[in-house]
Amino acid sequence: MAEPSKKETVEVVLKNWRAEVETARVYRDLAERESDEKRKAILIRMAEAEERHAQRWEQKLGDMGQPIPTLTDTFWARFQRRFTRSLGTDIAIRRMEAAEEKHEREFSAQRDRALAGEQDVQEFLRTSALEEKAHARALNAMAGPANPKTVLDTILKRERWHGRGGSWVADAIYGVNDGLGAVFGIVSGVAGATNNQQHYVLISGLAGMLASALSMGAGAYLAVKSEGEVYEAEIAREKAEVEENPEEEIEEMALFYQLQGFSAEESQKMAERLAENPEQLVQAMAQSELGLSAHRFPNPWKSAASASLSTAVGAFIPIIPFFFMSGLPAVIVAFVVSIVAHFAVGAVKSLITIRSWWASGFEMTLVGIIEAVVTYGLGLAFGAAV
Template sequence: MEAHHVEHRDVTGGGARAAVFGASDGLLTNVALILGVLGASHAGHTVLLTGIAGLVAGAFSMGIGEYVSMRAQRELLERELDVERTEIRHRPEAETLELQQLYEQRGVPSDLAAAVAGYLMRDPDVALRIHAQEELGVAPEATGSPVQAALASFALFSLGAAVPLVPWIFTQGTLATGLSIGLAGLAALGLGGALGALSARPVVSSALRQLALAALAAAVTFGIGHLVGATVT
């Protein structure tokens, strides 16, 4: 019987996560911001400038924030890997016993656990990989890419934020409002459906959930903007 191997996508690098959250945040943030300002003021140029400012500020905030957080996480993991590498080099017996005990806790018989641990510890690179996966839950080469995560977050936030903003570049008033809401709704449905498909979840329910969240954010900010605008006026 031949071994059956299933290829899995790399979901540990940080780029996919940042892209998903970037697109969703960009869409939700800017449609809420645009409609919030629209509720307070119907001046088309004000809405346009606010949307552009929201896109630029949000994209840089998301990108830089993602870079900083991923960089800190990576440095912490690399520090722990260095500690583990030093322990394997200078205290191999203790690390072998530690690995043996980990397998025993998972139900492996003591003799077999000792044999497997001893075999794996013969190669320092293999030993580091096993200890990192067992103790830290990460492979040494899969600590994530801060640059990849930052670029993905920046680009996808910008793309999501641009969707409700585009109509205001070409038109104003009721037409721009309707197009902005319609495009944002379609984008929310598409994003939710894509997330459902990628994660093997029901596509329709994922799409409707994303649409409901976008509608809630837009309605609340529009209402607040309308109240603030009426009060200021």
């Protein structure tokens, strides 16, 4: 690969300088609004590190005979900082984590190109990339769980009975929900299109039930299996990092403990004690950085069976009246039974959400009514057209 020209090198150095200055400003802005003293101190240290990086890039510009620019605090830059603040501290920290990871990748790529033969820059790029990586991990620890699923997993890890049963319960509830909604729509549409002919509704309903159950089961199996494979890959990555640079991993582990409220001295001792068993250090790093632990992942076959059976149960409900009745009465009974089932499923969903049972049930009922009206109407329209 051809080395970049001096002009390209200047542009890259200038871009890096701007990025470091802007990042430092954001860290200082977040630190000013942070009430937790430990988090505030960490954000200030990160801002100082970014400012040191910016000074190094300024020095490089001077060595290249370039004037030191003045970074104007533009309207767009101020808007971005205000927008970041408006998201809340934890989400803002997540955004900065992504920015640090991006900077790490850019510095690594620039180091590979050697910036027009500037060998003295390579070492700075290497150390900067390592610092950006460390910043990203520290931010990950500061922000904590990023979404409701992760929050739920964190809670379930504290309560072992949830850890054993929480996953399949959620799979079962959402399986019933999916099967009921999908086949209720099919039954309503086919009933409208065929003038409520019993055998057509039964055939289409049973076919839809089978397809939905198999689809949900396959999806659940692949999802859980993929999560397990991701866990194994992350463990392998952490193991390689511990083997290559144990001191850095110990320092990171100490930082995680410090963020949990331990003193710096206690955190360092705990991390060093943990490092006496490299395998335990690997497991601890994976759980602290990524929230990954082996017992989180259920058996993929168990998840597949739970999803398939629950979907089939939900899908079978709208079909039941057509085994004993035909014509419009069967459609009406199927509608009533399905709407009641929608409310029941919505109410049960409140067991794994924070919503009240009646609000969740009402929402599901409303969705079911809209679905029935739309699909039955479409069926009538298609039936009339045919």
